[in-house]
């Protein structure tokens with residue numbers, strides 16, 4: 001991965017955390033439980049369909065999966081559900097994505113407390129836009145912060161956050177080739 005600028009680090013981090021789940025829970029197994037058998041136990045057909053039965057009042061009483069070919073009940077078995085099976089991430093590169101997410105997460109966590117609140121959260125994640133509006137929002141959200149929030153203070157925090165992330169990109173050799 002290469003980055004054109006510091007803001008991209010944050011956006012990439014958000015995208016990866018969304019795809020992979022919390023950066024803290026790095027287990028690629030999403031959970032274990034019942035999964036559908038690959039094929040029909042009776043005839044070997046690979047398509048199943050849902051059969052809905054209704055009670056006398058016409059309400060949905062029960063849903064069951066049956067073989068589309070022979071109508072036999074579809075087997076379920078205990079299995080592990082891998083995260084890549086849920087979000088469509090190709091197998092094999094999932095470890096690389098976790099590694100990348102952990103690097104970006106570390107970079108962002110190393111920003112200062114207010115750089116994260118103002119630059120990452122308000123400015124980038126909430127996309128408030130200009131420094132003045134961020135300052136107004138910061139005054140609402142963090143009214144007890146020392147000195148209060150001004151446009152100038154916001155600008156400095158955004159700049160400092162960007163400088164720090166740019167430096168990380170540079171040090172890691174991940175800057176985009178111009």
Ligand SMILES: [Zn+2]
Pocket residue numbers: 040041042043044045067068069070071072
């Ligand atoms: Zn069948």
